[in-house]
Amino acid sequence: xxxxxxxxxxxxxxxxxxxxxxxxxxxxIAAIAQDATSGDVLMLAWMNAEALAATLATGRATYWSxxxxxxxxxxxxxxxxxxVVEVRVDCDQDAVLLRVRxxxxxxxxxxxSCFYRVVGPDGQTLSLGAKSD
Amino acid sequence: xxxxxxxxxxxxxxxxxxxxxxxxxxxxIAAIAQDATSGDVLMLAWMNAEALAATLATGRATYWSxxxxxxxxxxxxxxxxxxVVEVRVDCDQDAVLLRVRxxxxxxxxxxxSCFYRVVGPDGQTLSLGAKSD
Numbered sequence: 001x002x003x004x005x006x007x008x009x010x011x012x013x014x015x016x017x018x019x020x021x022x023x024x025x026x027x028x029i030a031a032i033a034q035d036a037t038s039g040d041v042l043m044l045a046w047m048n049a050e051a052l053a054a055t056l057a058t059g060r061a062t063y064w065s066x067x068x069x070x071x072x073x074x075x076x077x078x079x080x081x082x083x084v085v086e087v088r089v090d091c092d093q094d095a096v097l098l099r100v101r102x103x104x105x106x107x108x109x110x111x112x113s114c115f116y117r118v119v120g121p122d123g124q125t126l127s128l129g130a131k132s133d
Numbered sequence: 134x135x136x137x138x139x140x141x142x143x144x145x146x147x148x149x150x151x152x153x154x155x156x157x158x159x160x161x162i163a164a165i166a167q168d169a170t171s172g173d174v175l176m177l178a179w180m181n182a183e184a185l186a187a188t189l190a191t192g193r194a195t196y197w198s199x200x201x202x203x204x205x206x207x208x209x210x211x212x213x214x215x216x217v218v219e220v221r222v223d224c225d226q227d228a229v230l231l232r233v234r235x236x237x238x239x240x241x242x243x244x245x246s247c248f249y250r251v252v253g254p255d256g257q258t259l260s261l262g263a264k265s266d
Binding site: 011014015016017018019030032034038039040041043044053056057086087088089090091094095096097107108109111114115116117118119123124125126127129 | 144147148149150151152163165167171172173174176177186189190219220221222223224227228229230240241242244247248249250251252256257258259260262
């Protein structure tokens with residue numbers, strides 16, 4: 001089991017130089033993966049404490065699959081791995097940002113990024129977007 | 134009240150060209166804000182259906198404040214507004230990506246981005262990161 005120190009209150013949490021992840025009621029923290037080279041946002045996934053610790057220890061992006069209820073080493077079956085260049089936390093430490101070197105498509109549909117559709121001017125219909133960079 | 138069509142199952146949700154946001158049990162969807170110019174990831178926040186519809190209708194990033202339990206027009210009090218250039222959805226439509234033109238700092242601490250701390254090699258301590266771009 002991976003133990004992290006608990007979050008602090010208010011501004012202390014914003015300024016601490018200790019990793020004190022704020023997991024939600026399900027024990028999860030949001031994780032954004034961003035391509036370290038292009039800056040494209042690739043995907044949003046979730047980590048539990050074990051996944052976060054594994055990501056930091058191995059340098060391979062590791063998430064918690066909510067659908068499968070299991071640890072998910074990104075690319076373990078697809079080969080579409082994410083080598084972690086840098087991990088950042090946000091102000092209240094309830095989200096992490098992974099800057100990664102992505103092998104293959106990040107999305108399970110095969111696309112480079114999960115964010116391949118743009119909402120149109122009507123606010124209802126989607127179109128396939130150009131690459132965002 | 135804002136009505137959206139319900140999510141579809143599996144691959145149909147990945148490929149539909151209709152906006153069918155998948156809200157969580159609290160009625161919320163994750164929203165990543167990215168600087169449209171620099172590509173920096175600025176923040177992660179949450180939207181309910183009303184916030185999403187308001188963002189799309191007004192072009193001003195509007196979130197749901199979980200702490201205050203109220204709609205939150207970004208920058209309404211601070212002046213640090215986000216003009217929305219583009220809204221994207223991810224494959225299963227449980228996250229949106231806003232590409233924005235940010236006025237002032239995106240973070241309530243005054244910093245440009247909420248992701249101002251980098252996790253160190255020990256996996257426990259944080260340092261103030263250089264700007265990520």
